[in-house]
Amino acid sequence: xxxxxxxxxxxxxxxxxxxxxxxxxxxxxxxxxxxxxxxxxxxxxxxxxxxxxxxxxxxxxxxxxxxxxxxxxxxxxxxxxxxxxxxxxxxxxxxxxxxxxxxxxxxxxxxxxxxxxxxxxxxxxxxxxxxxxxxxxxxxxxxxxxxxxxxxxxxxxxxxxxxxxxxxxxxxxxxxxxxxxxxxxxxxxxxxxxxxxxxxxxxxxxxxxxxxxxxxxxxxxxxxxxxxxxxxxxxxxxxxxxxxxxx
Numbered sequence: 001x002x003x004x005x006x007x008x009x010x011x012x013x014x015x016x017x018x019x020x021x022x023x024x025x026x027x028x029x030x031x032x033x034x035x036x037x038x039x040x041x042x043x044x045x046x047x048x049x050x051x052x053x054x055x056x057x058x059x060x061x062x063x064x065x066x067x068x069x070x071x072x073x074x075x076x077x078x079x080x081x082x083x084x085x086x087x088x089x090x091x092x093x094x095x096x097x098x099x100x101x102x103x104x105x106x107x108x109x110x111x112x113x114x115x116x117x118x119x120x121x122x123x124x125x126x127x128x129x130x131x132x133x134x135x136x137x138x139x140x141x142x143x144x145x146x147x148x149x150x151x152x153x154x155x156x157x158x159x160x161x162x163x164x165x166x167x168x169x170x171x172x173x174x175x176x177x178x179x180x181x182x183x184x185x186x187x188x189x190x191x192x193x194x195x196x197x198x199x200x201x202x203x204x205x206x207x208x209x210x211x212x213x214x215x216x217x218x219x220x221x222x223x224x225x226x227x228x229x230x231x232x233x234x235x236x237x238x239x240x241x242x243x244x245x246x247x
Contacts, residue, residue: 031194031232032073038198038228040065044089046210050217056095057111058218063089065122069228077130081141085122089222090115116170118152124182135190142183145204149176173212178220180206186226199227 043060065087073079094111126143152170184202191197205221 034230036230042224059092061090
């Protein structure tokens with residue numbers, strides 16, 4: 001997946017460099033539905049909203065994704081953006097028990113480092129506010145995101161935890177359905193008449209709890225950089241202004 005995303009982003013950059021900086025202005029209704037491909041790389045972590053029985057430290061870990069994206073503009077300023085994303089995310093945390101007795105517990109002696117790897121599918125839906133100038137647009141995306149965890153496994157480095165396997169399937173321990181909010185800033189460039197390239201960054205915060213049957217409350221959040229190419233179509237074109245239609 002990582003190599004696929006790198007190849008996609010490279011192809012987008014080459015496409016933007018090879019095509020003319022902008023296309024000639026065309027008459028008629030402007031196309032306002034776009035579809036295309038996008039890739040992302042980012043960093044994921046947990047926000048521990050409420051502490052529990054364990055002492056937990058979280059670290060940022062990488063994630064990668066690829067998507068089919070779709071955008072519909074209602075006019076030159078407001079629209080919606082959605083897509084179907086496939087992601088691979090990683091999480092890193094260090095955990096140990098709190099000292100509550102004199103018993104020797106392997107989890108009391110040192111932090112146990114745990115690495116979690118997961119595959120997810122996501123459906124974002126964002127309201128787009130676009131500020132346009134010639135062939136350039138600056139967009140603000142704000143919306144919601146539903147993510148379904150498809151696969152998750154964990155490895156740890158504590159040799160004393162002999163009762164547990166070094167590798168564990170985490171699907172029985174997590175809530176697979178996650179719901180959150182997103183906010184992003186994007187730059188879009190018109191290259192030829194019906195081709196745009198875009199790039200930007202987005203943050204996401206999930207409000208649903210991740211771990212089952214745990215006394216602490218932690219929420220997943222991520223920061224991603226995205227890039228892609230979109231093809232504009234004349235499906236449901238923006239109506240021409242009245243004075244232009246009269247001509």
